[in-house]
Amino acid sequence: MNDVSYMHLALQLAERTKGQTSPNPMVGSVVVKNGEIVGMGAHLKAGTEHAEVHAIKMAGEKAKEATIYVTLEPCSHHGKTPPCTDLIIKNGIKRVVIATLDPNPLVAGSGIEKLREANIEVEVGVLEQEARELNKVFFHFISNCTPFVTLKTATSLDGKIATSTGQSKWITGDAARTDVHQLRHEHDAILVGIGTVLADNPTLTTRIETGGKNPIRIILDRTLRTPLDSNIVINKEAETWVVTSVQAPKTKQDELEKLGVKVVKVAHDKIKIKDLLQILGKKGITSLFVEGGSAVNDSFLRAHAINELITYIAPKLIGGKEAPTSFSGIGFSKIENALPLTIKEVKQIGDDIKIVSVPKGG
Ligand SMILES: Nc1c(/N=C/[C@H](O)[C@H](O)[C@H](O)COP(=O)(O)O)[nH]c(=O)[nH]c1=O
Ligand SMILES: Nc1c(N[C@@H]2O[C@H](COP(=O)(O)O)[C@@H](O)[C@H]2O)[nH]c(=O)[nH]c1=O
Numbered sequence: 001m002n003d004v005s006y007m008h009l010a011l012q013l014a015e016r017t018k019g020q021t022s023p024n025p026m027v028g029s030v031v032v033k034n035g036e037i038v039g040m041g042a043h044l045k046a047g048t049e050h051a052e053v054h055a056i057k058m059a060g061e062k063a064k065e066a067t068i069y070v071t072l073e074p075c076s077h078h079g080k081t082p083p084c085t086d087l088i089i090k091n092g093i094k095r096v097v098i099a100t101l102d103p104n105p106l107v108a109g110s111g112i113e114k115l116r117e118a119n120i121e122v123e124v125g126v127l128e129q130e131a132r133e134l135n136k137v138f139f140h141f142i143s144n145c146t147p148f149v150t151l152k153t154a155t156s157l158d159g160k161i162a163t164s165t166g167q168s169k170w171i172t173g174d175a176a177r178t179d180v181h182q183l184r185h186e187h188d189a190i191l192v193g194i195g196t197v198l199a200d201n202p203t204l205t206t207r208i209e210t211g212g213k214n215p216i217r218i219i220l221d222r223t224l225r226t227p228l229d230s231n232i233v234i235n236k237e238a239e240t241w242v243v244t245s246v247q248a249p250k251t252k253q254d255e256l257e258k259l260g261v262k263v264v265k266v267a268h269d270k271i272k273i274k275d276l277l278q279i280l281g282k283k284g285i286t287s288l289f290v291e292g293g294s295a296v297n298d299s300f301l302r303a304h305a306i307n308e309l310i311t312y313i314a315p316k317l318i319g320g321k322e323a324p325t326s327f328s329g330i331g332f333s334k335i336e337n338a339l340p341l342t343i344k345e346v347k348q349i350g351d352d353i354k355i356v357s358v359p360k361g362g
């Protein structure tokens with residue numbers, strides 16, 4: 001085993017905690033002494049021990065003169081837990097191998113400085129790309145204070161999200177839909193427009209056999225048309241926030257709030273996506289899963305607010321001029337304004353295809 005293989009193990013540990021650590025990053029750590037793994041760990045939940053703490057605790061006496069691998073620069077600040085750098089120094093660790101620096105202004109490079117001042121050998125950049133990709137949400141949130149936006153569409157081969165009569169259950173198969181629920185588990189919040197609430201009456205909870213976290217449900221509803229008896233109001237398995245505008249009738253707002261719905265009012269008659277993301281960032285939402293419908297998708301598209309696009313395509317043909325596609329609304333009138341994307345992954349899931357793409361130039 002070498003540095004890369006130990007860091008790969010640390011990344012795998014971090015990867016398995018997806019959906020658990022928000023607003024903290026996922027971090028994995030491995031302690032190695034004379035070619036033997038003597039400790040390993042991952043950060044499991046914000047406010048609890050960091051990955052290094054678990055790994056060093058497991059190593060015990062063997063941590064002395066050992067090498068520690070961490071997927072993120074060890075913290076050097078007193079957040080909810082004491083600094084990992086102090087623990088590394090106290091336990092006589094001889095060498096620290098780090099995948100990537102921590103962009104958190106509280107840490108950013110000071111962890112490494114502290115270790116080097118204590119005459120500990122520090123190496124940075126082993127599997128750096130993989131580590132940054134794993135924590136793209138944390139890195140985005142720390143530098144923008146707005147949620148990382150993943151927009152998901154599910155269409156037939158001819159790009160339809162429903163038939164011309166509004167039927168949509170189901171276009172994609174069980175395997176793809178299970179994959180979507182895993183994505184819901186991984187996100188702090190899920191957002192749909194009032195059109196989807198009126199058309200599908202969705203519950204927007206995470207249904208996975210092995211259990212999973214329910215994201216906060218966010219409904220864009222400019223004039224407050226959310227039915228009081230809709231699933232997202234009645235179902236209490238997750239919080240529901242309805243984002244509305246100055247157009248919203250006060251009486252309807254009172255009725256929804258009485259039913260436990262949080263009403264978030266923007267101070268305009270329209271909901272600008274950029275403002276919405278600032279508001280959600282301030283409320284601690286670090287990742288947002290936009291599940292449509294087509295009008296909401298178009299507003300995110302035109303606001304250039306999509307950080308990652310996940311498209312599921314079913315081998316079905318629906319046809320019909322009236323059948324809605326995944327992006328409606330205004331769109332771009334000139335082809336040169338079309339949003340260029342880089343395709344990062346194409347894979348088959350059950351009978352369907354899943355395409356992950358990101359806007360060119362980030
Ligand atoms: N119609 C399809 C989808 N439709 C997604 C809709 O936007 C809405 O989120 C669903 O109705 C979700 O409802 P609930 O939360 O499960 O109660 N999404 C998919 O991935 N495949 C499809 O075939
Ligand atoms: N999860 C994690 C780190 N997370 C870093 O520490 C910050 C959270 O600190 P706290 O509030 O004390 O948990 C977080 O924003 C990020 O900068 N650092 C590490 O050394 N190892 C870990 O496993």
Ligand SMILES: [Zn+2]
Pocket residue numbers: 050051052074075076082083084085
């Ligand atoms: Zn730490």
